[in-house]
Amino acid sequence: MPDQSDQRKEGGARHPLDRERTLEPEGTEAPPLWLWIVIFSVAFFGAYYMGAYMGDFSADPHYMYRDRVASVAEETEVVAVDGAQVYTQRCQTCHQADGEGVAGVFPPLNQATQWVTGPEGRPIRILLHGLGGELNVRGETYNGQMPAFGQLNDEEIAAVLTHVRQSWDNDASEITADQVAAVRDAETDRTDPWRAEELLTEERSTVPGAASGSADEPAADE
Numbered sequence: 732m733p734d735q736s737d738q739r740k741e742g743g744a745r746h747p748l749d750r751e752r753t754l755e756p757e758g759t760e761a762p763p764l765w766l767w768i769v770i771f772s773v774a775f776f777g778a779y780y781m782g783a784y785m786g787d788f789s790a791d792p793h794y795m796y797r798d799r800v801a802s803v804a805e806e807t808e809v810v811a812v813d814g815a816q817v818y819t820q821r822c823q824t825c826h827q828a829d830g831e832g833v834a835g836v837f838p839p840l841n842q843a844t845q846w847v848t849g850p851e852g853r854p855i856r857i858l859l860h861g862l863g864g865e866l867n868v869r870g871e872t873y874n875g876q877m878p879a880f881g882q883l884n885d886e887e888i889a890a891v892l893t894h895v896r897q898s899w900d901n902d903a904s905e906i907t908a909d910q911v912a913a914v915r916d917a918e919t920d921r922t923d924p925w926r927a928e929e930l931l932t933e934e935r936s937t938v939p940g941a942a943s944g945s946a947d948e949p950a951a952d953e
């Protein structure tokens with residue numbers, strides 16, 4: 732920058748430029764009022780928006796709105812029960828991945844025609860209350876203890892039974908959550924594990940309230 736003070740002195744005591752207010756260096760002027768207004772409105776809107784929609788910055792914001800998504804979520808859960816997955820988690824250690832069980836200890840679920848693929852009431856009762864005592868499966872006698880799985884919900888029991896009834900060489904009808912619920916209701920007083928003889932009776936083979944005859948029930952209404 733050329734030094735202006737030399738110039739100013741030349742013309743006498745008061746150079747006209749001295750009477751002007753010195754200019755601020757460019758770029759450091761205060762922003763105009765309208766710009767402040769814009770800046771604050773944007774900041775205010777931004778803060779409001781995050782407060783309203785960021786779910787309190789929680790890691791699972793949808794959980795906060797579970798009332799609003801409840802109807803959708805419930806449906807998804809029911810549909811999401813995967814019989815194969817329940818089998819892997821709950822049954823496979825004993826009955827094995829191929830459904831062949833362990834000879835003499837855990838009976839096979841594959842082609843266990845009297846039990847797995849027999850009338851719906853039998854496998855449902857076995858899962859709800861367990862099974863003990865002498866049992867004949869595919870010509871072999873077992874005498875073990877099958878634990879009860881009554882703590883699983885109706886959908887899970889229906890899904891895992893449908894899975895075993897339609898896996899390997901099995902090809903039987905599906906079992907619905909309504910059927911499980913009907914048996915559960917009818918057997919609320921039962922606490923002991925079933926014995927094979929009991930399950931072979933007509934009364935314990937069927938699902939209460941089901942249409943007479945081994946009805947291939949109308950398509951599940953899901």
Ligand code: HEC
Pocket residue numbers: 818821822823824825826836837838839840843846847854857858862863864865866868873874875876877878880891892895
């Ligand atoms: C702790 C080992 C164990 C687990 C886990 C187990 N079972 Fe069993 N299961 C047995 C035994 C033992 C028997 C035979 C009981 C007897 O001898 O009276 C049996 C019998 C059965 C029977 C009737 C006999 C047959 O072979 O068809 C069915 C059906 C059955 N289990 C299904 C299941 C399903 C489905 C699951 C998973 C939800 C499961 N079991 C989990 C041990 C088990």
